[in-house]
Amino acid sequence: MDIKLRFVNKSNDGNKSEVVIYQKNVLTNMAALSVAWKVIRYCGRDCTHPFIYPDGYEVSITDEHANFTPRLKAKNGQMLSLVQTPTGSRRLLYTGPAGASTELDVLNDMSQGAVDVCIFKDGRLMGVKTSVSPGQKAVFQYQPALWIGVTSEVIQGQPISSAVMSDINTELSLIGIASADIVMTGGGPGEGSTAYEFNLENIVQA
Incomplete structure (x- = not known):
């Protein structure tokens, strides 16, 4: 609420x-x-x-070229993953539950390239986890x-x-x-x- x-x-x-x-x-x-x-x-x-x-958040991924993915609505208890599409672009998807109901997990599931994970609330930036490498997960608990x-x-x-x-x-x-x-x-x-x-x-x- x-x-x-x-x-x-x-x-x-x-x-x-x-x-x-x-x-x-x-x-x-x-x-x-x-x-x-x-x-x-x-x-x-x-x-x-x-x-x-x-009540919830919005999540976006940015890279070293200052490109941002579309913001995806999220809430505690969810895991999002950054994946590569068949056309070679990147997309942020819901991929399951988080490690705990009180946290939000964001996985870099790309084969290469570190990214920054940006958390927004009411349209404004609230938190950032920088340099999330492939296979690594950013975990937020507010x-x-x-x-x-x-x-x-x-x-x-x-x-x-x-x-x-x-x-x-x-x-x-x-x-x-x-x-x-x-x-x-x-x-x-x-x-x-x-x-x-x-x-x-x-x-x-x-």
Whole structure:
């Protein structure tokens, strides 16, 4: 089920803050890059920014020539494979269940050529596993949670450095939620400035 969310700026910074939202692949051994899934800019005090957190994903494969396969809808528990067609092109197909119901597996079943596996959510890039060689599998496992914080060093759709990730350390669990407000408080100029805080309010249970 899609989750309806609404960012609400109750901070003391006016519209100066850039708010970054992303997800983490909990399978850290897969070394998948975390990407700035959404960056909210110029949202003034008491203003709102609605968005959707969809239930599933879209998957696309890109190669060293910056070519992308068509995006294929996917969900946890599925395995997708990149295969070669009789005409010599490449195609992404559903090929069975994943290794676990909580993960999404993408196999490079080509005879040659490493590829990058791109995960999209609500049309925006959310995660990337780079250099997946033939016979290798990219495994993604995302908890229903968002990481959120304030920074000016990231661009939507671009990877987040480990240094920036350490500063964006608020986790908001979306388990059992149908809709909610994400309320930002804190901030402000000078000595009276306080740390930013993010909390879920007006929660409607699923």
